[in-house]
Amino acid sequence: MRYEDPHPSDQDLILLADGELSVGQTLQARDHLAACWECRAKMAEIEDTIVEFVRFHRDNFGARLQPIDGPRALLRAQLAQSAKDASRRPLRRIGTLLNRTRIAYAFAVLVCVVAGAKILSWAGAYKNVYAAPLPNPALTPGATQSISLASICSSTHDQVVRRVPDSVRQQVFREYGIVGAPSKDYEIDHLVTPGLGGSDDIRNLWPEPRYRTTWNSFVKDQLEDHLHHLVCDGQVSLSTAQHEISSDWISAYRKYFHTDEPLLPYSSSMAPSLNVADGPDRGGRPHSGYIWEWRAAAWHRFAPRPGT
Amino acid sequence: MRTTPSGLTAAAALPLVAGGPRSAGPSTPEAEVILLFDQFRYRLARYITGFGLSTNDAEEIVQEVFLSLFRHLQLGRSRQNLRGWIFRVAHNLALKQRYANKRSLELAKDMEWSSTFDFGLERSPEEQVLSLQRRQRLMAVFTCLPEQDRCCLQLRAEGLRYREIARVLGVSLGTVAASLSRSLERLARADTR
Numbered sequence: 001m002r003y004e005d006p007h008p009s010d011q012d013l014i015l016l017a018d019g020e021l022s023v024g025q026t027l028q029a030r031d032h033l034a035a036c037w038e039c040r041a042k043m044a045e046i047e048d049t050i051v052e053f054v055r056f057h058r059d060n061f062g063a064r065l066q067p068i069d070g071p072r073a074l075l076r077a078q079l080a081q082s083a084k085d086a087s088r089r090p091l092r093r094i095g096t097l098l099n100r101t102r103i104a105y106a107f108a109v110l111v112c113v114v115a116g117a118k119i120l121s122w123a124g125a126y127k128n129v130y131a132a133p134l135p136n137p138a139l140t141p142g143a144t145q146s147i148s149l150a151s152i153c154s155s156t157h158d159q160v161v162r163r164v165p166d167s168v169r170q171q172v173f174r175e176y177g178i179v180g181a182p183s184k185d186y187e188i189d190h191l192v193t194p195g196l197g198g199s200d201d202i203r204n205l206w207p208e209p210r211y212r213t214t215w216n217s218f219v220k221d222q223l224e225d226h227l228h229h230l231v232c233d234g235q236v237s238l239s240t241a242q243h244e245i246s247s248d249w250i251s252a253y254r255k256y257f258h259t260d261e262p263l264l265p266y267s268s269s270m271a272p273s274l275n276v277a278d279g280p281d282r283g284g285r286p287h288s289g290y291i292w293e294w295r296a297a298a299w300h301r302f303a304p305r306p307g308t
Numbered sequence: 309m310r311t312t313p314s315g316l317t318a319a320a321a322l323p324l325v326a327g328g329p330r331s332a333g334p335s336t337p338e339a340e341v342i343l344l345f346d347q348f349r350y351r352l353a354r355y356i357t358g359f360g361l362s363t364n365d366a367e368e369i370v371q372e373v374f375l376s377l378f379r380h381l382q383l384g385r386s387r388q389n390l391r392g393w394i395f396r397v398a399h400n401l402a403l404k405q406r407y408a409n410k411r412s413l414e415l416a417k418d419m420e421w422s423s424t425f426d427f428g429l430e431r432s433p434e435e436q437v438l439s440l441q442r443r444q445r446l447m448a449v450f451t452c453l454p455e456q457d458r459c460c461l462q463l464r465a466e467g468l469r470y471r472e473i474a475r476v477l478g479v480s481l482g483t484v485a486a487s488l489s490r491s492l493e494r495l496a497r498a499d500t501r
Binding site: 009010011014015018019020045046049050052053054056057058059060065066068071072074075076078079080082083086 | 338341342345346349350353354358363366367370371374375378379382442443446447450461462464465469470485486488489492493495496
């Protein structure tokens with residue numbers, strides 16, 4: 001007898017035994033088996049092995065299991081409990097969802113409140129400074145020292161202006177509610193300049209914007225220098241100059257310069273050797289007598305002569 | 309030629325548990341789960357103990373499987389091939405439990421060898437001894453098989469089709485076929501010695 005069909009592999013025979021071949025493949029394999037004793041014998045061996053293994057598996061695994069009644073009763077009880085829990089679960093889910101929503105809402109409100117407070121404090125701080133080129137009279141009424149006119153007029157800038165200690169600077173910032181603002185944006189200025197007998201007392205110090213307002217520390221410097229010159233020339237009394245600069249320096253500027261706006265929009269690029277990096281409170285400018293003369297000369301070019 | 313033991317025919321397919329005549333069916337998920345429990349509990353426990361887990365662990369896992377099935381049905385999820393679903397869940401839970409137990413899979417040492425085999429009344433003492441020796445050889449070969457091959461064999465013995473086995477183990481159909489072929493060949497060699 002001739003076997004014209006190729007012999008199926010052991011795997012094919014197993015697939016055949018398990019019914020995993022397609023209809024066409026099954027028919028083909030069965031046709032072959034009908035004609036091939038060798039493959040039929042192999043198929044029988046495979047099926048015997050399967051049968052033996054099934055027995056082995058059945059006898060060896062799970063032979064020690066207890067009767068089903070106990071586990072079934074236990075499962076019934078657990079299913080009943082699970083069904084009860086399931087009826088409460090939608091409410092629990094809603095409750096959980098509500099709780100989570102509440103928590104998320106509360107957190108969002110908290111974040112908004114904190115952020116808003118932060119923004120307001122910044123805005124307030126900046127508003128307090130930028131909208132008020134004049135000091136707070138309650139905090140900075142002005143203060144003078146006991147010094148003669150001769151001393152004032154014979155002293156250099158370095159001799160009358162001393163660096164404000166950092167602790168005092170910080171205290172001034174705190175009192176004015178300025179938190180977190182860059183210190184280089186402000187000058188801890190003397191309301192009554194030392195060049196007019198002003199003291200280093202904290203009641204004479206205030207954080208004056210350097211750049212961001214029209215009436216800033218550089219503009220006040222113009223007034224200070226001009227008044228110093230007028231006082232030392234005898235054209236204005238020292239007490240008048242101290243009073244006018246301490247009560248409302250902007251009005252004093254307008255009065256003595258005969259202008260409603262600053263004569264010179266002072267910027268760092270205009271002054272020689274000017275260094276506006278963090279440094280001494282006078283805007284980082286070098287402490288030298290040259291400053292008095294240069295500034296006085298510059299302003300005198302623009303300032304009207306007394307009497308005119 | 310070997311005689312075919314009573315109750316089994318050489319050409320009989322392995323018992324397929326799925327299907328069967330349609331009946332009115334259980335009306336509630338609870339009743340349905342109990343029905344499936346009665347049908348699969350023994351098979352599942354047998355499969356789970358094949359991982360080297362104790363019967364207590366196997367019973368607990370079976371309970372967990374059917375509780376999960378209950379929740380699955382309650383949520384109205386797919387009812388397609390629940391048998392495969394049950395075995396897949398059991399397989400994963402057994403692996404998890406084994407990892408938790410940190411037991412090594414030395415089945416020959418850890419498993420209690422059952423001596424209560426059903427030899428059948430027709431068997432003579434000599435046949436019983438031979439049968440016992442045969443089982444010992446099969447056990448020795450079985451324990452040396454790679455885990456995937458063992459799982460394939462056991463799942464097939466529990467009546468799952470190749471496609472179901474592939475889904476339970478997360479392998480391809482070809483892998484299942486190759487695994488079974490390889491395992492049966494080894495068992496056959498041990499059986500014929």
